[in-house]
Amino acid sequence: MTTRTPRRGRPPLADIEELRALALTEIERLGYGDVSMAALAEAVGVSVRTLHRYFPAKADIVWGGIESSIEALKEALDQVDDHFSTIDALYSAVLGVFGRDSGDVSILRARLRLIVLSPELRASQSATFEGWREALVDFVARRRGEATPSLAASAVGAAVQTAIMEALSWWAVAGDDRDVAECLAEALGGLRELGA
Amino acid sequence: MTTRTPRRGRPPLADIEELRALALTEIERLGYGDVSMAALAEAVGVSVRTLHRYFPAKADIVWGGIESSIEALKEALDQVDDHFSTIDALYSAVLGVFGRDSGDVSILRARLRLIVLSPELRASQSATFEGWREALVDFVARRRGEATPSLAASAVGAAVQTAIMEALSWWAVAGDDRDVAECLAEALGGLRELGA
């Protein structure tokens, strides 16, 4: 891709995704709040300073790991049938991203579980989280025929994101008796009934 | 009220609300991110350690200042006419808390402005914020006839809180051409139209 530059100076020690995978293993083993950047640095084999260069903030290790889901969400939102209502379109697109059971999604679920179960991570407001919300806001604005998102679109987009996070939270902490689709349907369904 | 205990040991140096007022003045003067706990401690005249005892976290200085709004919100939600739809009831209650122009609310607005304009504060997920959401979730659950909040109620409550925060954000950063009621109406209106 774009990483095909011939490189001039000293080559990096490792790929960022390798480091992330190693770090996430450690985080899942010990818990996000109970493993320090120093411990992570030792676990993945770089200095603390370098680790901070790969991941500006500790939360980025986890949040950045689901960055690809934003692109997937955007694509899914673009491909939804026009005759769906906005909320149905959102449900369909989100389910398309999180509901499938490929290996990718299995990892994605583990990451989300990590985020959802760690208050510090939920609050962290990472760039990934922002991008995700932006995608939802843009979609809502488009549906409303707005060139630039109004307050209404921003509020709805952000609200939907919150509802989705809530659904994923319940799913993450629930036993095996509920699946993602069910949780998402209930959460977004509640939103749909609000107007009635 | 409940503070009428006869006191045994050493009396506190100051009332927590006095400290909060002093600290908030300093925070509003310099900006939340640009004033350290050390600076605040000096400004209000207590040690850093003691300041941390009054306010477990820096964010609590600001968030705690709008704690009373939770009670106000709960009361307002209790008194809404039953024939209002859920979303109308929420709009009416929230407007009742934030829309009036008493001196109290003027201070409340300043606090909210502070929170809304500071990313660190928005993300902080304070106890006050949690309590506020809890009130909304409980109301939604009650409306849905649930003894204990379901996922749907939790999602809707949290989503509504997000929409409200978005409305307050726009209002806080907007010029003087929009008032709170207008912003809240647009944000919640967007949510209402979602089901259509």
Added chain:
DNA sequence: GCAGTTATGGCAGGCTATGCCATAAAGGTT
């Protein structure tokens, strides 16, 4: 005056995060 109680404040330490800079490792140039 003495004991018990409560609040304060200093100190040490752990944590995340950033700036600065010397050093290492690669490619290109002469």
Added chain:
DNA sequence: AACCTTTATGGCATAGCCTGCCATAACTGC
């Protein structure tokens, strides 16, 4: 080969938030 440029690394210092521990201060009751 020697040297320069470029890029990455890692160590050091620093700032800031937060907590535990403990000595000390201030007030009440005996």
